[in-house]
Amino acid sequence: MPPLSIWYTRVATVHLLTGFTIGALMLANKGVAFAPWLWRLRPAHMELLLLGWLVQFAMGVAFWIVPRRWEQPRRGNVIGARIALVLLNAGVVLVVLGSLVQDLPALTAVGRLLELLAALAFVSHIWPRVVGREG
Amino acid sequence: MPPLTRWYVRTALLYLFAALVLGVLRAARVIWQIPGAGVDALYLHLFMVGWITQFIFGFAYWMFPVFSREAPRRSPRLGRVVYVLLNGAILLRALALPVRSLSEGVDWQWVELLSTALLLVACLLFVVNTWGRVRGR
């Protein structure tokens, strides 16, 4: 597994744990109400699990297993995938903060934009690798 | 990577892109005049079905153990049918959700039901085509 995939999958696992922890608290609160304010964490729960966990983990595994080229560098230009890792996590953190700080809606918008740019950067890397055996 | 997987993966990446564009628009409130429930549901649908489920279908078709020497990927034809049904379901729903939230017409509910039924058939056929490949050596 290449180092970049290790980063992707490990950070995704951290997001999984954080997202599941928030989700478990919200679910328990739904069963036996003990902290009504927990419901405000729902956007953060969704963001951590949809983008932080699922997208990030899929990107990490895709970077690892999608076919490599016959010649060096085997994974082509990896800058897009590196940039995507940074942008995606910055985006997730900003969207989570934006959902917690009600007075700063711009945080969410900027975070979502960073997530979109992360996807573009990753696609620019992975698209040429989505090929058959013949290359 | 077989051609069908390439179709699945590339289409999945396009839906991811579409979902994230919708995410930006939601956050920027550019489409604030459209009632939120329809857009939220569309965002989640593009994400869950268009992106991640489609990506998994393509990945499974490529990577899972071969079914038999004669039919390594079981039925490629069924794989193509699943691709068409899945994307038909996604596009129908993408059309139905925002329109339904704008007009309470019962006709759009039928479109939504049809889309969900197509999705169910696609998933059933995927499971039929893939179940036998989930096996040991």
Add this chain to the structure above:
Amino acid sequence: MPTVTRWYLKSSFLYLLAAVGVGVWLALRGLAPVPAFLAFVQPVYVHLFLVGWVTQLIFGVVYWLFPPPREGDRHDAVWWATFILLNIGLLLRVVAEPAATPRPGSVWGWLLVLSALLQWAAALGFAYTTWPRARRRGRYSHERRQQAEES
């Protein structure tokens, strides 16, 4: 494909069908008479999809494809425990959430608390077993070769 993976994957397929089946049922609202509790089923639908189908499939694929741990022990007991915790937790949610939502604090509500705990424990189990396996396989074989030469 190892046995653990097969259980995770085949269960995830069943959840996919269950989730989309519930989706069809939800789409019937307004078109046909449906039971009242269906109003509380939307979160169940989303979690059957994202936890039962997607997350469970990822867990199974990780056990199968990720490099083996350096010490060679895959912690199979933890993987099985994770599988059981995730599935019992999710099934409890499916049963308890529609009943507990209008009546928090009832027996159904406490079952929901249990469901939350079980699923959270499953995530912990996955993180515990996966973290050391997200690593370079090359280093593993290199170290083994080195150890073999030294011994």
